[in-house]
Amino acid sequence: MAEKIRIILVDDHKLVTEGWTALLSLDENLSVVGTANSAEAALDLCLSLLPDVVLMDVNLHNSNGMDATEMICNRIAKIKVIGLSLHDDIAIVKSLMSKGARGYLSKNSSRAELIHAINSVMSGSIYLGENIRDKLFNETFVAKNEDSIKELTLKEIEIVKGIANGLTSKQMAENLFVSVRTIETHRHNILKKLKLQNAAQLSSWSRDHGYF
Missing domain, CATH: 1.10.10.10 (Winged helix-like DNA-binding domain superfamily/Winged helix DNA-binding domain)
Incomplete structure (x- = not known):
C-alpha cells in the first residue's frame, strides 16, 4: 500500500482546521499530521514533521501567509504549498506563486477539488482553481x-x-x-x-x- 500524503494545515480559525481535517481524513490516501495558526508555528512544524503538502491560509490575521510560504519553500524545497483564500485576486495569486507555492484555491472550493489539487501538486503539476x-x-x-x-x-x-x-x-x-x-x-x-x-x-x- 502506498504511503499516505502527509499534510499540515495553516489557518488561524480552529473551526476551519478542524473542518479541513475531518474532510481530508475521509480520504484513505491523505493524513493530516499537524495544524498551525501562524507563520512561525507553521515553519517550526514543517521543520519537525517534514510534511508533503501544506495548505496555507493566505490571509492569516496574526502573521503573513505569503511570508510563511516563502520561508517554508526556501527552507524545505520538497514541501508543496497550496494557498487558500476567500479572495481570487490575480495579483495575490501571482505573488504567492512567486514565493514558491505550487497551487492556489478559493476556500469556497469543493472537497473533491481540494483533493484533486493535492494529488496534482504531488505529481509535479501546478494547480490553480477553476475560477482562478x-x-x-x-x-x-x-x-x-x-x-x-x-x-x-x-x-x-x-x-x-x-x-x-x-x-x-x-x-x-x-x-x-x-x-x-x-x-x-x-x-x-x-x-x-x-x-x-x-x-x-x-x-x-x-x-x-x-x-x-
Missing part, C-alpha cells in the same frame, strides 16, 4: 488577444481547458458528449485561430495562459 484559471485567462489572454478570443467558441475554450489539464481527445469527447472526430476538428480550428502550428504549441500556450 478563468480570471487569469481573462487577464492574460482576453486583454492581449481580444480579436482571437472573440473568434473562439465556448466549446473550443472548454477544449483548450481540457488540453491544458492533459485530457486526451477521447476523454474530452466523452466529457463533452461529442465524437473524437469533432474534438479533432475543434483542435484544428483552435490552432488556426490562435495561429499556432501544432498540438505541442497549443499545450505550451495553454500552460502560459493559466490552464494548468
